[in-house]
Amino acid sequence: MNLYSEYYVSKKSERFVNKIWCLDNSFGESLIENKLVLPNGCFNLAIISGNAIEVHTSKSKYEMSEGIYFCSQMTNKVLVNIQPKTKVTIIQFHAWTLSMFPKYDLSNFTDSIIKIDSIELPFKIEIQSDIETLxxxxxxxxxxxxDSNPKKNIVENICEIIQKEKEEISVSQIGQLLKLSQRLLQIKFKTATGITIKKYIQILKFRKSVDQMVNADLEKMSLTEIALYNKYFDQSHFIKKFKDVTKTTPKTFNPDLYFLSKKR
Known part of the structure; x- marks a missing residue:
């Protein structure tokens, strides 16, 4: 049984759901300690069955027993300890997905986790559901x-533009493309995601750099080349931004310590 596995939703659902991933220690007899997760610009809905996990964000430590938890946008690495006989199934939502539910104001909700009741969700899930049912x-x-929302809202349009421009665009340029004020864009985006547009761009750029480091042959591609390819000013700028999130340097980064997305 693999500790980490990924599952993919239908093409139409991918508009809102990036993927479903599992951390499965349900048959394990020992604690899995000090595993790390990096920010990726997504929200996570965590379904925990069995015993519990412990999660350390940059703001707090969370003891998460069996139940359902909503995880905000993370801006720094997160440390995870998984108890024996415990399985965590995570539905990963795109940054704009919560904007489809305007009653939620996430302006001041980052690097945080809250436990929720299943009745608060717009769809019904059981804690013990298998992956096929989920x-x-x-x-x-x-x-x-x-189907009921064929037209994209402001937040989804912002994210689409950022991804299309490969994270190389300013808020003022986004405003010009959407013919909306920067102030309105910033308010709408922060209310729906908890982070600023600039921070979202930084997170996407950082993850792209990490994925490139992990998947590329670093002997053939220098840190300077990775930095410049991802539009950092220079290698020093890249290293500084890297340390801000991981608290380590690119040279000492150990991908085996992290739960990293599989290359699709």
Whole structure:
């Protein structure tokens, strides 16, 4: 049994759900300690069955027993300890997904986790659901959400522009493209995500750099080349930004300590 695994939703659901991933220590007899997760610009809905996990964010330590938890945008690395006989199944939402539910104001909610009741969710999930059942439930709900909302809202449009421009765009340029004021863009985005547009761009750029480091042959691609390819000013700028998130340097970064996305 693999500790880390990924599952993918339908093409239509992918508009709102990036993927589902699992951390499975349900058959383990020992504690899995000091595993790390990097920010990626997504929200996570964590379903914990069995015993518990312990999560350390930059703001607090969370003891998470069996239940359902909503995880905000993370801006720094997160440390995870998984108890024996415990499974964590995580639904990963894109940054704009919560903007489809305007009653939620996430302006001051980052690097944090809250426990929620299943009745608070717009779709019904059971803590003990298998992955096939969960995929069916998620696809059913988000395919219908996509059908009923064919037009993208402001937050989704902002994210689409950022991704299209490969994170090399300013807020003023986004405003010009959408013909909206920078102030309105910033308010709408922070309310829906908890972070600023600039911070979101920085997170995406950072993750792209990490993925490139992990998947590329560093003997053939220098840190300077990675920095310049991802539009950092120079190698020093890249190293500083890297240390801000991971508290280590690119040269001493050990990918084996992290739960990193599989290359699709």
């Amino acid at each position: 995929l069916y439930t998620v696809n059913l709900y988000f395919e219908a959400l996509a």
